[in-house]
Amino acid sequence: MLTIGNLHLQSKAILAPMSGVTNLPYRLINREFGCEFAFTEMINIKGLLYNNEKSLKILQTTANDSPLGIQILENSEKFLRPALEQLQDYPFDIIDFNSACPAKKIVNSGGGAALMKDAKKLQRILEIIIKQTDKPVTVKIRTGWDAATRNAFEIAKRAQDAGVRAVFIHGRTRQQHYSGDIDYGTIRKIKNSLDIPVIGSGNIFTPQLAKKMIDETGCDAVLVARGSYGNPWIFSSIENYLNNKTLTHCPGQDDIATVMRKHLDMIIDFYGEFHGPYVYRKIFVFYTKYFINSKPLRKEVFFMTKKTQIVELIEKFRHTAQRHEMYCHLPS
Ligand SMILES: Cc1cc2nc3c(=O)[nH]c(=O)nc-3n(C[C@H](O)[C@H](O)[C@H](O)COP(=O)(O)O)c2cc1C
Numbered sequence: 541m542l543t544i545g546n547l548h549l550q551s552k553a554i555l556a557p558m559s560g561v562t563n564l565p566y567r568l569i570n571r572e573f574g575c576e577f578a579f580t581e582m583i584n585i586k587g588l589l590y591n592n593e594k595s596l597k598i599l600q601t602t603a604n605d606s607p608l609g610i611q612i613l614e615n616s617e618k619f620l621r622p623a624l625e626q627l628q629d630y631p632f633d634i635i636d637f638n639s640a641c642p643a644k645k646i647v648n649s650g651g652g653a654a655l656m657k658d659a660k661k662l663q664r665i666l667e668i669i670i671k672q673t674d675k676p677v678t679v680k681i682r683t684g685w686d687a688a689t690r691n692a693f694e695i696a697k698r699a700q701d702a703g704v705r706a707v708f709i710h711g712r713t714r715q716q717h718y719s720g721d722i723d724y725g726t727i728r729k730i731k732n733s734l735d736i737p738v739i740g741s742g743n744i745f746t747p748q749l750a751k752k753m754i755d756e757t758g759c760d761a762v763l764v765a766r767g768s769y770g771n772p773w774i775f776s777s778i779e780n781y782l783n784n785k786t787l788t789h790c791p792g793q794d795d796i797a798t799v800m801r802k803h804l805d806m807i808i809d810f811y812g813e814f815h816g817p818y819v820y821r822k823i824f825v826f827y828t829k830y831f832i833n834s835k836p837l838r839k840e841v842f843f844m845t846k847k848t849q850i851v852e853l854i855e856k857f858r859h860t861a862q863r864h865e866m867y868c869h870l871p872s
Pocket of ligand 1: 710718
């Protein structure tokens with residue numbers, strides 16, 4: 541069992557925060573197939589304070605979207621207090637602070653991974669958040685800013701001193717963004733010296749890679765990010781592999797098409813008939829990526845603006861798709 545503050549989780553696979561991806565429909569679809577605990581997309585605190593529509597949408601949840609973690613992004617101490625007050629009424633279980641985002645526009649203003657360059661400031665921010673909320677506070681970090689400054693160990697220690705209840709660590713530097721090798725050694729070093737749970741992130745694309753992360757680092761759980769693209773089954777597959785050492789069968793295209801259709805309905809309900817089809821386009825790509833003859837369908841979807849058109853395309857996929865021989869829906 542994984543315990544973060546007063547939250548007790550059975551599963552070792554957590555849905556990672558992903559901006560532009562882990563909206564309410566995405567979380568609910570993944571929960572249906574075994575995801576126990578999920579994160580929202582990161583929320584910009586200033587957007588929240590200005591009641592920005594996009595920020596408020598990120599926070600939308602339902603009773604079956606639980607337990608839930610929210611993730612906040614901010615580098616200015618003065619905005620934190622009023623924002624945390626505003627967040628008090630929201631039904632979430634954990635509040636995570638983002639010190640990992642590599643995006644230029646975020647780090648250029650001193651937020652996200654840039655805070656790893658100012659360990660004292662990050663510690664101060666975490667202390668402010670912890671003082672202000674009675675929910676467990678966690679932090680998401682990277683291994684460092686670049687290869688020359690891998691300071692995740694110091695940052696994680698300071699975060700623990702500040703009172704965070706768990707550390708999520710993406711095993712790459714900011715410079716690596718989302719590619720390159722995972723630094724299992726740094727995660728292991730942190731796990732070995734902290735008293736709170738450490739959750740590893742990076743290349744969790746298959747049950748085998750989830751096990752590798754746990755074996756190499758001793759971490760308490762893993763964050764599933766891109767590995768959930770078009771594959772909500774990954775949560776139960778990981779759980780099954782960790783417990784029984786067996787791999788579950790991959791879903792067939794008929795099962796995939798049925799889930800695609802449900803996911804479409806949920807996105808249209810959430811974003812509306814006008815905006816929904818645009819949001820769904822990349823979801824269509826996620827589900828169909830490992831089917832060799834589906835490339836024309838993936839091109840077509842980017843011209844579609846109506847739900848009815850996409851429903852037809854999903855049916856076309858259901859009846860014509862052929863899985864790439866090398867892939868069992870996902871690369872291993
Ligand atoms: C599209 C996308 C959006 C992301 N958004 C966030 C975010 O909002 N907050 C965060 O902490 N990490 C974010 N991440 C990082 C992931 O949570 C994860 O740490 C990273 O993708 C490494 O895992 P992976 O190699 O298994 O994908 C994002 C990643 C992707 C691909």
